[in-house]
Amino acid sequence: MKFSENWLRQHVPTAATREELAATLTAIGLEVEDVTVLGESLGGVVVGRIVSVEKHPEADRLQVCQVDVGNGDLVQIVCGAPNARAGLRAPLATVGAVLPGGLAIKAAKLRGVESAGMLCSAKELGIDADASGLLELPDDAPAGAKLAEYLALPDATIEIKLTPNRADCFSVRGIAFDVAAATGSAVAPLPIEPVAPQSDATLDIELNAGADAPRYCGRVIENVDATVTTPAWIAERLRRSGVRPVSLLVDITQFVMLELGQPMHAFDRDTLRGPVGVRRARAGEQVKLLDCRNATLDGEFLVITDADHVVALAGVMGGFDTRVADATRSVFLESAHFAPAAIIGRGRKLGLHTDAAHRFERGVDPELPRTAIEYATRLIVDAAGGVPGPVVEAALLEHLPAAQPITLRRTRLARVLGLEIADVEVERILRALGLTVEATADGWQVIPPSRRFDLAIEEDLIEEIARIHGYDAIPTTLPAGAARLVAPSESRVDDATARRQLVTRDYLETINYAFVDAGLLEQWQAMDGAVPLANPLSTELGVMRTMLLPGLVSALVRNTARQQARVRLFELGNVFRSQTSGTVDASSPAPRETRRIAAVATGNVAAEQWGTASRPVGFHDIKGDLESLAALSGATLAFRAAQPSWAHPGRAADVVRVDGDAEVLLGWVGQLHPRLQQALGLDHEVVAFELDLEPLVRREIPRARAVSKFPSVRRDLAFVVPQDTPWSAIADAVKQAAGPSLRDLVLFDRYQGKGVETGFKSLAMGLILQDETRTLTDRDVDAAVAETIAALQREHGAVIRS
Incomplete structure (x- = not known):
């Protein structure tokens, strides 16, 4: 929410400085993200009226303007703005003025023509970012008037970050109540008198959406x-609130x-036939919106109709x-009340984000529509004339x-906050916030205003008192009692x-x-069991992740794109899979949640150094990292050749934990498939692993x-086996055959070359036996x-190497 400081002060007069006001807003939960000062150092800037414009004799893009500054004399100004024209009223910086940024205005000669000042754009005055031309002032702006006084400058644009429950603060008036309570001020009255109808012109209104639209x-x-x-x-208040003025209405x-x-x-x-209605859209209905897009609707959308023809998306866009x-x-x-549930997510479904939807999604005061109609009517009639008809209201009171x-109990308030707050202070805070308060023997009976959707239970009121009284006023007290210490479990690695x-x-x-782009999971062929979000924050965060690696590799891609040649990352986190097939809805079982650990690496094995030659990281390097992790729990791992869709053929393996005769599949280790690497924009090989964490760390x-x-006894044996026979299979056979006296098995040599037939390899191992x-x-x-x-001869065709 962005607003003008002067506008806020009009609603809540306070002596607080700008810095104090910003600090107060943040302290009461309305976090100030930015304060932009506008229109300082404009003492020498006045309203000028361009009387005549002539082409500069020596420059095609310059014009010579005669400007009236209200004292009967004309000032000659050389100007290059494209919108400079006779009759225009614009800011004029006179000689001697110093503009924001330090630009000093002096008399000058431009291409041989005298210029006694400068006609200014909004950007040059430091009140807006628009530098496309002169700041155009209304035709009634008095020539010679000080611009700062005319535009109520200096001012500041304050931007605050609101939590979703504070919908009432999406207005200057709503913020004013909080500021008044925090500063001990009072909100100034805003008299909005009904505008008497001057004609019988009306349009009938029909409500056919039940509780979704109970007032119109x-x-x-x-x-x-x-x-x-x-x-x-x-216009200035809109501009300082981040809204570009468009047209009067x-x-x-x-x-x-x-x-x-x-x-x-x-x-x-004149484009409406009537009656105007509110109803749910019908599947396939279309409407052309203000931004010129054609929206195709379904039954989830709430629409405004004219003679049952859709003319607007209710609460989103006209x-x-x-x-x-x-x-x-x-x-x-039109001014209406729409239920938040009827508006939430509708705009995002069409890729729209509007100020109206932002407010209706969080809740708008149901008592405001008639007041807003009267206020807008007065502003329109005062500025543009017009003959108003009567206000027509349709309401379903049972749904409002x-x-x-x-x-609110006095004892409960003291117990939760840990301090006593005087009754008079409690009542002051609540009344300043606009609540109706009645004292009782035990505390107070409080009725929140209709704009405060977030106040429903006693704890909500306690929170209001705490934030306005000041969190810094609450004493820091350590809890009493003995804390029970829980020893970490030795049955798992933490x-x-x-x-x-x-x-x-x-x-x-x-x-x-934990949310990822569905397109990313499709690249990894990992959409099976993916759980879509009903109301995602964005399309890039539309589904719950089924793997850690897609997000982890994306982080690696961002690092390599920033000239990081050697990247090694890991993550512990949860992945989610649907427990049912098909569409997931509210009645579906909760997704199955699994904790996993994953790591990725690219670049050289070691950081750049002089001690060893550089070598790119490979399968066995990350396999060693994985085995060091398994060693924490004493897990015995076995690796089985595997071919996941995202893995390089022949350079990947399933990781299995072996406990006696039981085996548990933990996950996968290997190199990413070249096609996947290319799709992700990776120029170098990437190795990775991803495992279920719990069975890995169990010990x-x-x-x-x-x-x-x-004593132990060692026997060394050398066998010639087919080249494609994995060591893990050889080791399993040896452990089974040697029996319980085998204490350890060591592979100390692997050889291919002279003396060994092509297609075979020699493996030398040491058997360590002990009883x-x-x-x-x-x-x-x-x-x-x-x-x-x-056993090796029988199961693998091994031959003792001579």
Whole structure:
């Protein structure tokens, strides 16, 4: 929400400085994001009226203007603005003035022609970013008047960040109540007297949307001059609130919305036949909107109709065919109350984000529509004339939200806040916020105003008192009582230890959104079981992630795009999969949530250095990182050749945890597929792994065991096996064949070349044998070795290498 400081001060007179006001807003929960000072140092700038314009004799793009400054004399100004013309009133910086930014105005000669000042754009004056031409002032701006006084400068644009529950602060008047309560001021009255009808012109209104649209007000104003320029004071307040003035009728509806918080719309009455209605859209209905797009609707949309023909999207945007323009002579003003549930997400479904929808989605005061109609009528009639008809209102009173009384207990307030606040202060705060307060024996009976949708229970009132009284006034008190210490479980490796292990392996942790772009998951062929969001923040965050790697690799891509050649990242996070097939709706079971750990790496194995030659990271490097992680829990891993859709053929494996005869599939390790890397814009190979975390970090509780006092025996064997035989299969066969006396198995050599037939490889291994109850004899060792040789010959065609 962006607004003018002067506009706010008109509603709540306060002696607080600009800095104090900004600090107060932030302290009460209306966080100030930006304060932009406007129109300082304009002491030498006046309103000038261009009397005549002649072409510069020596420059095609310059003009020589004679400007009236109100003292009877004309000032000659050389100007290059494209909109300089006779009759225009614009700001004139006189000789000696110093503009914002330090530009000093001096008498000058431009291409041989004298110039005694400068006609200014809004940007040169520091009041707007528009530098396309001179700032055009209304025709009634008095020549010679000080510009700062005429435009109520200096001023400041204040931008605040609102939480979704504070819909009442999407208006200057709403913010004023909070400021008044925090500064001990009072909100100035805003008298809005009803405008008496001067004709019988009306349009019938029909409500056919039930609780979605329980109130709708309309008014016809005839004989309006829509070509009138928007009054400067209205245009400036809009501009300083981030709204570009468009035309009188549109500007007034925007002005009322910003001041009171009630969105409005103006229809060209001559384009309507009536009656005007509100209903749900029918599937396939279309409407051309103000931004010229054609929207195809379904039954979720709420629409405004004229003789049952759709002319606008209720609470979102008006229609193109019924818009007001300079030719408009009769206006139908609309002001309505729409239920938030009927508007939420409708604009985003069409890729629209409007100020009206933003407010209606969060809740607008249901008592405002008639007040807003009367206020807008007065502004239109005063500026453009017109003959107003009576206000026509249709209401479904049973569907209008009604404020319910809330009981606030004195003891509960003290217990929650931890301090006693005087009754008089409690009542002052609540009344300053616009609440009706009645004292009772135990506390107060409070009725919130209709604009405060966020006040429903006792704790809401306590929160209001806390933020206005000041969080810094609440004492810091440590809780009493003994804290129960819980020892960490020894049956799993905690997340912090897993993180530290990967950090020591030179990885950096990332945190990515749990929501991702559906297109990204489709690139990874990982949309199976994806859970779409009913109301996503954006299309790029439309589904819940089924894997960590797509987001993790996207982070890697962003880093490599910024000249980071060596990137190593990891993440611990949850992934989500639907427990049912088909469309997910509110009645579907909750998605299955799984905690995972993933890592990616690209570039060289080690950072640049002189001690070792550089080498790109490969499969076995990241496999080693994964095995170091598994070593924390003592997990025994096995790797099985696999071919996921996103993996490089022949350079990927499923990761399995082996516990005796039981095996648990943990995940995947390997190199990304070249096609996927190309689609993601990666020029270098990327290796990665992703595993289910819980089965990986599960470990047996350590138990003390005596070290065998009997010696171990080692036998080294070398076998020639087919080249495609994985070591993991050889190791499994050896462990099964050697029996319980095998304590360790070490692969210490792999050889291909002279002496080994093409298509085969030589594997040299050491078998370490030991018994806990006796010394192994040569017969025991020879039997284990013989069983091993026989098993490898039988299962893998291995041959002892001579």
